[in-house]
Structures are given as structure tokens and as C-alpha cells.
Amino acid sequence: MSVVVVQLGQCGNQVGRELFEVVDSDARGQGAKADGERYREASLDRFFSCEESGGNVPTARAVLVDMESKVIGRTLSSAAKTGRWKYGDKNYFCQKKGSGNNWANGFYIHGPKCEDAVMNLVRQEVEKCDRLSGFITTMSLAGGTGSGLGTYVTGCLRDTYPNSFILNHVIWPHRTGEVIVQNYNSVLTLSHLYQSSDGLLIHENDTIHKICSQLLNIKQISFTDVNKVIAHQLGSILQPVCTGLCLTEYSRSPLGDLMETLVTHPEYKLLSAMSIPQMSDTSLAFSTFTWLGLMKHLRQMLISNTKMEEGIDWQVRPTPAGLPVAAKISPNKELRFNTSVSNLLILRGKEVQNAETGGFNDQALYTSWTPAESALSVWQASQTFNKYERSATMVSNSQSVLKPLDSVVRKAWNMFASRAYVHQYTKYGIAEEDFLDSFTTMEQVVASYSNL
Numbered sequence: 001m002s003v004v005v006v007q008l009g010q011c012g013n014q015v016g017r018e019l020f021e022v023v024d025s026d027a028r029g030q031g032a033k034a035d036g037e038r039y040r041e042a043s044l045d046r047f048f049s050c051e052e053s054g055g056n057v058p059t060a061r062a063v064l065v066d067m068e069s070k071v072i073g074r075t076l077s078s079a080a081k082t083g084r085w086k087y088g089d090k091n092y093f094c095q096k097k098g099s100g101n102n103w104a105n106g107f108y109i110h111g112p113k114c115e116d117a118v119m120n121l122v123r124q125e126v127e128k129c130d131r132l133s134g135f136i137t138t139m140s141l142a143g144g145t146g147s148g149l150g151t152y153v154t155g156c157l158r159d160t161y162p163n164s165f166i167l168n169h170v171i172w173p174h175r176t177g178e179v180i181v182q183n184y185n186s187v188l189t190l191s192h193l194y195q196s197s198d199g200l201l202i203h204e205n206d207t208i209h210k211i212c213s214q215l216l217n218i219k220q221i222s223f224t225d226v227n228k229v230i231a232h233q234l235g236s237i238l239q240p241v242c243t244g245l246c247l248t249e250y251s252r253s254p255l256g257d258l259m260e261t262l263v264t265h266p267e268y269k270l271l272s273a274m275s276i277p278q279m280s281d282t283s284l285a286f287s288t289f290t291w292l293g294l295m296k297h298l299r300q301m302l303i304s305n306t307k308m309e310e311g312i313d314w315q316v317r318p319t320p321a322g323l324p325v326a327a328k329i330s331p332n333k334e335l336r337f338n339t340s341v342s343n344l345l346i347l348r349g350k351e352v353q354n355a356e357t358g359g360f361n362d363q364a365l366y367t368s369w370t371p372a373e374s375a376l377s378v379w380q381a382s383q384t385f386n387k388y389e390r391s392a393t394m395v396s397n398s399q400s401v402l403k404p405l406d407s408v409v410r411k412a413w414n415m416f417a418s419r420a421y422v423h424q425y426t427k428y429g430i431a432e433e434d435f436l437d438s439f440t441t442m443e444q445v446v447a448s449y450s451n452l
């Protein structure tokens with residue numbers, strides 16, 4: 001089954017491009033044997049079509065949307081330059097002027113204006129799929145186009161394709177903030193997506209930045225570096241994988257399976273990812289890993305909510321199941337133990353069947369109402385992924401994003417209480433009550449995750 005990627009705004013287009021790059025190079029890196037060939041075919045069918053004029057160069061199943069033309073132009077040409085894959089020549093929609101980091105401008109003005117054109121492009125892409133699993137949108141929370149227009153387009157996708165899955169991949173802004181109104185844009189986006197999305201997969205720019213500096217040893221970190229790490233994690237989730245015991249049968253419905261395992265309750269849709277190992281190519285050449293070591297580290301990363309192997313807090317231990325929430329909070333009021341609703345462990349590489357995953361089944365890792373049989377899912381592929389001989393990614397529906405979420409909601413509320421910048425939004429048609437509704441929705445989400 002195929003997925004259609006809708007790339008929105010500067011960030012969404014740049015991240016989307018990197019995703020296709022990883023997927024393509026991973027698929028090409030598989031051996032010439034029959035199982036490598038099957039993996040390649042499954043990946044190709046999922047992410048690329050091959051019917052456009054232009055020879056045998058696979059065409060990304062993607063629609064590119066931005067209110068400025070610069071990033072789209074760069075994205076199209078850098079893909080074409082690879083000679084390995086490209087975007088469809090006409091699969092983009094752009095205008096002359098961005099949304100000025102204003103969610104309301106993207107949602108209320110650009111949204112309705114470009115709805116027909118964008119949905120037309122989406123329809124054409126959908127018609128190229130023999131079977132559609134659903135849509136992945138890529139966008140930032142902080143800008144105006146990705147967040148505002150992205151939210152609007154997600155609503156249109158939901159209305160037009162009520163039976164398809166929608167996974168919104170969203171980039172969380174740096175905490176120190178490049179955009180003064182980023183907390184407004186984030187709250188408005190998240191609250192609206194909560195209505196129309198099946199799941200929101202979150203990557204925090206701060207965390208990825210740390211991975212680039214501490215694990216990859218990059219000195220001057222660019223968006224390209226950051227996006228490569230994000231794309232690696234996304235690719236490891238979305239590339240072909242076996243969801244059952246049989247290691248030769250790939251999942252047919254990548255998004256359906258993802259939602260079925262992770263989003264079991266409509267109040268809990270926030271997903272985060274962590275991968276292991278992650279290192280520079282130079283270090284990788286001198287490293288070997290065992291499944292035992294990888295699983296031990298990943299489990300502690302999960303329960304202590306550390307998104308990388310460095311700096312794991314080994315003191316954090318699960319609280320025995322059944323204890324009240326208060327017992328899970330440390331004296332300094334920090335939620336130390338990361339409680340999950342559900343987890344999906346994706347393992348790729350050599351001798352994958354030998355990986356011992358029992359430690360993730362421990363009921364103490366999960367909230368009391370999660371049934372034991374739906375707490376953990378393990379998916380596997382015996383192919384190496386993106387040069388790593390053995391690698392694991394955990395996609396978690398847990399309290400992992402609670403802290404940044406609470407902080408964004410609080411900061412946005414403090415600004416709103418003094419009505420700062422609100423007129424910049426109301427002039428595009430959003431009412432103060434809409435803001436209040438968004439705060440209510442997100443405060444409810446914060447409360448729900450807090451009480452796990």
C-alpha cells in the first residue's frame with residue numbers, strides 16, 4: 001500500500017525531501033538477493049510511482065505546498081540532481097508571499113484560497129496509487145504556512161478521504177524561540193489537528209540538535225543535518241517491516257498498522273520517536289552492537305525519557321503498577337518516570353529474531369488501563385537499515401511530550417492573558433473564543449497525559 005506525503009511550508013518541504021532521500025538510499029543499499037529485491041519493491045511502491053514520463057526515475061508520491069517559491073524550487077531541483085529519484089514536475093503549489101509566521105493567515109486566508117489547487121494535486125497523486133494507506137503531512141508548528149495552512153489542508157484531507165489514515169509529522173520549535181508567536185501557532189495547530197488527525201508524530205528541534213552535536217559530533221549544525229536525523233528516524237518507522245512473526249511478509253498498511261498499535265484512545269494521539277544507535281559514519285565504522293546492549297539502553301531511554309544514548313538517567317525505575325500518580329513524581333515535582341499508553345518497537349538488522357524484547361512488556365511501564373496484550377508491539381525486518389547493521393526505533397505514545405507541551409501551552413496562555421499580538425490574528429478572522437477553545441483542548445490533553 002502507498003502513502004502520499006504532503007509537504008507544507010519551508011520546514012515541511014525540507015524535512016520531506018530528506019525523508020525521500022533516506023528511503024531511496026536505504027532501499028538501494030539492500031543486496032541483490034531475492035529478499036533485498038522484495039524489500040526494495042515494497043519500499044518503492046510505498047513511496048514512489050514510476051509511471052511519469054521521464055524514464056525510469058522514480059517519482060516521489062508527494063505534493064509540495066508553500067506560500068513562497070524559493071524553498072520549493074530548491075527542493076525540486078535538489079531531488080532532480082540526485083538522478084535517482086525526483087518530484088513530479090507539476091506536483092507543487094506555491095505563491096509569492098509567505099504567511100508571516102501567522103497561523104491565522106495560513107489557515108483563514110491561504111487555506112481557502114489554495115484549497116482547490118492543492119486538493120486537485122492530492123487527488124492526482126491518490127489516483128496513481130493502486131492502494132492508498134493514507135497521508136503523511138510534514139510541517140513545523142511555529143511558522144504560519146506549515147502550521148496554519150497545514151492544519152487547513154489536514155481538515156480537507158479528512159473531509160475528502162474519511163477512510164484514509166492521516167499521520168501529521170510536526171516539528172516542535174526550539175524552546176528559546178525564533179518566532180515570537182510560536183507558542184500561539186503551536187497551540188492552534190495542535191488543538192485543531194487533534195480533531196482531524198489520526199496521530200501526531202513529534203520531533204523536537206532542540207532534541208535533534210543535541211543528537212547532532214553530542215552523538216554525531218557536528219560542529220556547525222545546519223537544518224540539513226537536523227533533517228537527516230529526523231528522516232533517519234522517520235524512515236526507520238515507515239520503511240517495509242514485518243508486523244507478524246513471519247519475517248518475509250511486510251505490513252500492507254503502514255499507517256493503519258501504526259495507528260492500530262499506538263493510538264488506541266482518541267484522547268492520546270501524541271507520538272514520539274527515539275532511535276539507537278545514532279552516530280557519525282566514522283564512529284560507525286569502528287563500532288559493533290549487540291541486541292542485548294541496544295535493548296537495555298533503549299528501555300532506559302524510554303522510561304527516563306531520554307531521546308539519545310548519552311546522558312541516560314539510570315536511576316529512574318518503574319513505579320510498581322497500581323501506585324497513585326503522585327507516587328510517580330519526584331520531590332522536585334518533575335515527572336521522572338515516563339509512563340506509556342502504548343509502545344511500538346521496530347527492530348531492523350542482522351539476527352533480529354534474537355533480540356530479547358521482554359523488558360518492554362513490563363506492565364509497570366504502562367498506565368493501569370492499558371490491556372497487557374496491546375501495550376507493546378514489536379515489528380521486525382532482517383534487512384539492515386541506512387547503514388546500521390542492527391538498529392532499533394521506539395515509537396511511543398507516552399508522557400514523553402508532556403513537558404514541552406505544558407510549557408508551550410503555559411507560555412501561550414500568559415501571552416494571551418495580556419492579549420499580546422492577538423490583534424495580528426483576529427484581523428485574519430479568528431475570534432478570541434477560538435483561541436479559548438484551543439487552550440481548553442490542549443489543557444485537557446495535558447491533563448490526560450499527566451494523569452497516566
Ligand SMILES: Nc1nc2c(ncn2[C@@H]2O[C@H](COP(=O)(O)OP(=O)(O)OP(=O)(O)O)[C@@H](O)[C@H]2O)c(=O)[nH]1
Nearest residue numbers: 009010011014098099100101140143144145146173
Ligand atoms: N527541523 C527543521 N526545522 C525547520 C526547518 N526550517 C524551518 N524550521 C523550523 O520551522 C519553524 C519555522 O517554520 P517554517 O517552516 O520556516 O515556516 P513556514 O511554515 O514556511 O511559514 P511562513 O514562513 O510563515 O510562511 C521554526 O521553528 C524553525 O526552527 C528545517 O528545515 N528543519
